[in-house]
Amino acid sequence: MIKLEVKKNAYYDSVTLMLISKELKKLEGVSEALVGMGSDLNKEIAQNIGVATPELVNAVSANDFFVAVSCAGDEEFAAVLKKTDELLNKKAENKAAAYAPPTLDGALKIDSDLNMAVISVPGRHAADVAQSCLDNGINVMLFSDNVTIEEEKALKTYAYEHELLMMGPDCGTAIINHVPLAFANVVKSGDIGIVAASGTGTQEVSSIIDQLGSGVSQVIGTGGRDLKKDIGGLMMKLGLDALKNDPRTKVITLISKPPAKEIASEMLALAAKTGKPTVVCFIGGDRREIESYGLVAAVSLEDAAHKAVALSRGETPADYTGFAMGEGKAEAMAKEIAAKFAKGQKYVRGFYTGGTLCDEAMKLMISELGHIYSNIPLNAEDALEDPKGGQSREHTFLDFGDDAFTVGRPHPMIDPSLRAERVMTDAKDPSCAVIMADCVIGFGSHPNPAEDLAAAIQTAKEEAARAGRYLCCVCAVCGTEGDPQSLSRTQQQLADAGAVVLPSNAQATRFVSRVLANLRQEG
Amino acid sequence: MYAIAVCQRLLTLSQQQPHSGTVHSVFDHAVNLELGQDGLAGLIAENKALTPFAVSVRTNAPFSQTGVRAGMAACLQEGNLTIPEAGIFLDLASAKPVDLGIDSIALGNVAEAKAVLARLIIDSLRDADAKNSLAPLVTGAEENTYTRFLASRVKHLCSMVSARDWDKAAQAAAGCAGCGMGLTPSSDDLLTGYFLTLHLLFRAGNQPEASAHIHTMAQAAAAKTNRISGTFLLQSGNSLANAALYDLFESTFSAFNDPQARSAICRVRAIGSTSGADMLTGVVLALGQNMGESEP
Numbered sequence: 071m072i073k074l075e076v077k078k079n080a081y082y083d084s085v086t087l088m089l090i091s092k093e094l095k096k097l098e099g100v101s102e103a104l105v106g107m108g109s110d111l112n113k114e115i116a117q118n119i120g121v122a123t124p125e126l127v128n129a130v131s132a133n134d135f136f137v138a139v140s141c142a143g144d145e146e147f148a149a150v151l152k153k154t155d156e157l158l159n160k161k162a163e164n165k166a167a168a169y170a171p172p173t174l175d176g177a178l179k180i181d182s183d184l185n186m187a188v189i190s191v192p193g194r195h196a197a198d199v200a201q202s203c204l205d206n207g208i209n210v211m212l213f214s215d216n217v218t219i220e221e222e223k224a225l226k227t228y229a230y231e232h233e234l235l236m237m238g239p240d241c242g243t244a245i246i247n248h249v250p251l252a253f254a255n256v257v258k259s260g261d262i263g264i265v266a267a268s269g270t271g272t273q274e275v276s277s278i279i280d281q282l283g284s285g286v287s288q289v290i291g292t293g294g295r296d297l298k299k300d301i302g303g304l305m306m307k308l309g310l311d312a313l314k315n316d317p318r319t320k321v322i323t324l325i326s327k328p329p330a331k332e333i334a335s336e337m338l339a340l341a342a343k344t345g346k347p348t349v350v351c352f353i354g355g356d357r358r359e360i361e362s363y364g365l366v367a368a369v370s371l372e373d374a375a376h377k378a379v380a381l382s383r384g385e386t387p388a389d390y391t392g393f394a395m396g397e398g399k400a401e402a403m404a405k406e407i408a409a410k411f412a413k414g415q416k417y418v419r420g421f422y423t424g425g426t427l428c429d430e431a432m433k434l435m436i437s438e439l440g441h442i443y444s445n446i447p448l449n450a451e452d453a454l455e456d457p458k459g460g461q462s463r464e465h466t467f468l469d470f471g472d473d474a475f476t477v478g479r480p481h482p483m484i485d486p487s488l489r490a491e492r493v494m495t496d497a498k499d500p501s502c503a504v505i506m507a508d509c510v511i512g513f514g515s516h517p518n519p520a521e522d523l524a525a526a527i528q529t530a531k532e533e534a535a536r537a538g539r540y541l542c543c544v545c546a547v548c549g550t551e552g553d554p555q556s557l558s559r560t561q562q563q564l565a566d567a568g569a570v571v572l573p574s575n576a577q578a579t580r581f582v583s584r585v586l587a588n589l590r591q592e593g
Numbered sequence: 594m595y596a597i598a599v600c601q602r603l604l605t606l607s608q609q610q611p612h613s614g615t616v617h618s619v620f621d622h623a624v625n626l627e628l629g630q631d632g633l634a635g636l637i638a639e640n641k642a643l644t645p646f647a648v649s650v651r652t653n654a655p656f657s658q659t660g661v662r663a664g665m666a667a668c669l670q671e672g673n674l675t676i677p678e679a680g681i682f683l684d685l686a687s688a689k690p691v692d693l694g695i696d697s698i699a700l701g702n703v704a705e706a707k708a709v710l711a712r713l714i715i716d717s718l719r720d721a722d723a724k725n726s727l728a729p730l731v732t733g734a735e736e737n738t739y740t741r742f743l744a745s746r747v748k749h750l751c752s753m754v755s756a757r758d759w760d761k762a763a764q765a766a767a768g769c770a771g772c773g774m775g776l777t778p779s780s781d782d783l784l785t786g787y788f789l790t791l792h793l794l795f796r797a798g799n800q801p802e803a804s805a806h807i808h809t810m811a812q813a814a815a816a817k818t819n820r821i822s823g824t825f826l827l828q829s830g831n832s833l834a835n836a837a838l839y840d841l842f843e844s845t846f847s848a849f850n851d852p853q854a855r856s857a858i859c860r861v862r863a864i865g866s867t868s869g870a871d872m873l874t875g876v877v878l879a880l881g882q883n884m885g886e887s888e889p
Contacts, residue, residue, distance in 0.1 A: 081618045081821060084775035084866040088725065091774055107819045109771025109778060115742050132771055132819045192640050195651070459716070488720065 073147040074123045075137040075154060076108070076130055082158065090137070090157050097153060099146030100139055108134040174202050188251055189238075190214055196239060197221035204229055204236065211251050211291065212238030219300050222293070226304040235312075236305060238293040242269030245276070245289035253483060255512035256552030260285020262378045263319035265309030267292045267326040270424025270510055271353065271371050273548050274575060275325060277512075278375035280550040281557070281573070284382050287318040297329035303337050310337070314344040321381045322348040323374055327429065328355035338363040347381040349374050353426065354433035370576035371430055391580070394573045400581060403570070408588030410540035415503040416589065418582055419496045420467035421489050423482035423519070424548065427508045427575045428469040434579040438586065439465045445472050462496050467506075483515045490526035497530030497541050503589065504542045504582050505530070508575060511549035511560050520547070520560045524567035531568045542585060543569040546578040594659065594681060596674075596688035597639050598649040602833070604672070604685050606630075606646070611670035616663050618821065621655035623647075624676075625821055626667045632824030634669070636683070642864060644825070645693050645833035648674060648685055693839050695792060696832045699847050703797040706845040710854065711880045714873045717858045726867035727779045731877040739773050743780055747878065754791065755882055759806040763813040770814035770826070775866055777822040782868045784814050786875025788829040789838060793846050794879060804832065837861040838872060 087105050094103040104121050106112045108130035116122040121138040130136050137154055141147050177184060187203040189196055193216025200210045204225065212225075217239035229236035237244055244251040248259055255273055257280040264286060266272040276286050290312065292305040306324070313319045324341055328334065334352065341348045342363040349366045351374035360367035366387050368374035377387035393400040418439070422428035425446065432442045442448065444467045445457035454460060458474050468475075470482035470489045482489050489507070496502050505527075509520050527543045534541035545564045551557045561571045572578040606612065614628035622638040635647040636656065643649045652659060661679035668675050672686035714731075721728040729740045730747060746769045753762035766784060773779030788807050795803035811830020815823035828834075834842065841857035844850045862869040 081620075081776055081819070083620050084777070084868065087774050087776065088866050106774045107771070107776070107778060107822075109818050111742070111768075111770065111772035111780065111817070112778065115738065115772065118742065119738065132817065132823075491720065 071141055071143055071147070072121055072123050073139055073141060073150070074126050075151055076125070077135040079133050080135040081133075082135060086157065087135075090154055093153055093157060094137070094139060094150055097141075097146065097149055099142035100150060101142075102140040103150070104136075104138045106136065108132055108136050112136075174199070174206065178206060184208055186211065186246060186249075186251075188213060193217050193239070197225060200225050200236065200238075201228070204232065204234055207232075207234065209235040209246075210237065211241055211244050212236065212293070213241060213252050214238070215240035219295065219298075222295060223301055226296075226301060230304045230308055233308070235290065235308065237291045239295075241291040241293045243272050243289065244291045245286060247288070250513050253510070253512060253514035254289070255280070255548075255550045256554075257289075257550060258283075258285030258552075259287070261287055261318060261320035261382055262323060263287045263313035263316060263321070264289045264323045264325065265292065265306060265313060266290070266324070267294055267296050267306065268353070268426040269294075270508075270548060271325050271351070271426035271430070273424070273510060273512065274371040274427060275323060275351070275375045275378070277548055277550050277557075278372055278574060279379055280552070282375065282379045284379045287316060287320075288313060292326075294327075297326050297333050297337065299330045299333060303329065303333050306337055307340060310340050310344060314346065320346065321378050322346050323351070323378045324348060325351045325371070325374065326353070327426075328352045334359065338365060341365055349377045349381065349387070353430050370434065370574075371426075372574035372576040391576075393577055393580070400584060404581060404584035405588045407540075407542050407570075407585050408592050411503050411542075411589060411592075412500070412539040414500055415539055416586075417462075417499075417501050418465050418467075418504045418506060418586070419462055419502055420506040421492055421496075422467065422469050422506075422508045423471055423486055423489060424508050424510050425469045425471050427510075427546075427548065428467055430575055431506065431579045432467050434576060435465075435583060438583055441465065442467050445469055445474050462499065462502070464501075466496075468492070483510050483519065486516055486519050487522050490522035493523070493526040493543075494530050494533075497534050498537075500537070500539065502541070504544060504585060506544045506578060506582055507569075509545055509547045509549075509560060509564065511547060511555040511557065512553045515549075515555070518555060518560075518563075520555075520563040524563045524569070527564065527569050528567040543567075544572065544578050544582055544585075545569045546572050546575045548575070594650055594652040594683070596648045596683040596685055597651050598643055598691050599685045599688040600643060600645050600647055600833075601690045601692045602694075603634055603646045603648060603669075603674075604688075604690050606634075607669045607672050607674060607685050611668065613666070613668050616661060616665045616667055616676060618663055619657050619661055621657050624656050624661055625824075626669075626674075628667065628669055632827045633821060634674075636674075636681075642835045642837035642860060643691055643693065644835045645828040645831075648683055648688060650683065691836060693833050693836060695789060695834050695839060695842055696796070698793070698839075698843050700793070700797050701846065701848045703794070703846060706849060707794075707880045709849060709851075710841075710845045711877050713854055714858060714877050717855075717862060718870055718873060718877075721862070721870040722867050725774060725779075726870040727773070727783050727874045728867075728870045730783075731874050739779055743769060743772055743783075747780075747783070750787075751878060751882055754810075757803075759809065762806065763810045766810040767813040767817050770816075771818035771822070773867075773871070775868060776819075777825060777865065777868055778818060779867055779871045781814070781818050781822040781826055782865070782871035783875035783878070784811070785825050785829040786838065786872035787879045788826070788875075789832070789834050789842070790876045790879030791882075792832045793842060794882070797846075835864070837864065837869070838876075841876075 091105040109132040190213040196214035290309040351368035357367040376390040380387040443463040612628040617625040617627040624636040625633040674683040718728040723734040750765035808830040815826040837860035844853035
């Protein structure tokens, strides 16, 4: 049955039209769908693919929007209309409901008590907008990047002096008074406060805290440069002070890449003075220095979550370096996988949408692998010259959220398709044994980030098998059951595609290390 | 909301005589105005490439959330653009004027530009959306519904242009227009890139009379598509490019500047869903033709 829906003189943006087209083709009972403006050629294409009606040919003009489908019956067409209206109206409803005053003054006229602004404007204007908010006594989460270090210093100095938060720039996640901002997960309320200079690192820790049955009081982002000497950790200081004075916060967790030495010392001293049990995860940092301040050092993001939860429950924290599935099962699986590789398969490829997760995986594996080539290398000599266009080299880990991959396209947590393509490309490399990938869900992320990745993994494994090889794909999902995408559903999609799914980035990394160790024994 | 940069043509128009009209359509990043000209005029968000007869506007919210609606009265006069009902008053005269006419681009080593630019674009298009864009026409990626339909038509257009059979070329251009899913159907974007590149190549070949023929082809194509897409086609026929394409041409045809060219390609790619990729596909198709421009 061929059916047609026409909206006269109606214009919708290309993104909406693409989305409608994609969604209609997924509906049960719809064998073909064409969406577009009623130009002669689009009508001709409709005829070619068998979805043209006399009305489309004779009464629809180039300025009319049409949906033409071949479907099983009236019931299926009703579903098409419902889905189309849903997608078109969803946007209209969103607009109506979310009236956004065009200026800060306009927003303050609507509600003079506003106390938090999330700023996402081109970097060169971000500092001005942020300063305007601070001038009005409004805390700032600055999502924008490309803000100069001088601007950041000036904004944070002003904010610090006025006891206002200036989270960012390039601050990807925060949860303030249980309100998630930007990329954040649905995490239970609890008594663990987090202050962090790391986006996906924070998501990993807060999500695992939720998975362990505990919750967070506040999650304060500082922006990745806060602990650099130029900035001096101004927001980390303010964040620590806020958590110290927050009666709901019982345990503090501090997350960052290793800061400059003098800044680290200052932050650790301040953390010690809060009087609250504090877990410090300086990813790859000096454990002894942290412990010398009476603080609890974490060996991974996952370990930070476990230790924070233990402290929150009044238990003694211990290093967590095991497997949720159990040591024996992990070892047996690793051994079984290692035995399947063909001769010459020996390298790991890590393809990440979260920069901190990529960094953590490299730090956990570098002593074993020796060299890991990357666009965010641990050692300068291991930098890939052309990470996007070029080929992987031996052990290669890529952060797809790095500038090299995001020019002219959304962040890979929003559009993970480029990473999926890379999975398929590297699967053709006869020396590639293992592909590791993260999958970050939650607010702000793609509605189903596992979809593309699962399809790529399935195809990649099938192609490798046809070539007489075995490809091991290991994934970890960062998120919670309460996230819109659902942790378990996301994990199941990846497992169904043939991936080994571990509950954390650290466990995924440890598992791959086991596989490689067994592979060396085999070889 | 205020004006940051303005197409020189729109500024000049605003300083001549009053033009009254209505808001034609409103999107998150653009507002189109019907002011009685051949094509539409417009407002465009600051982070998008400035288009001909448009003003680049700094605003803290998408246009669709600022109260402006289709059908509202709009006026262009004395260097100002106003939409009173939506409280929009833009002082065009205080904005940076931008010449988007590619006829002003000085031509350098065109043969080198042709060779290098085509390679750069094709490299960039290899990761374009091959299922929905027209990039497979030049990258060799697997054909899709639209490329399958258009391939022979585009080939015919190129043949007629090469043969300088302008009547058939105009018919062929019309025969390519309006094909694709987007608001600006993909083939229109392709033609926009194609026509603009032809302008440069014919000028390099010292054949300025061809400009009128390109204009005619663009008119024929514009008649076959919707008003918004047709506007961009008409503008390309008049040698007017969006700012990203203009920068691309300037960074290659004038004196080749590799980083600027790559940056401009990225900015063109960022236009629309597949529009940028489709425009670049049109550029590559034109670059593959010899228009009599001098060889090095």
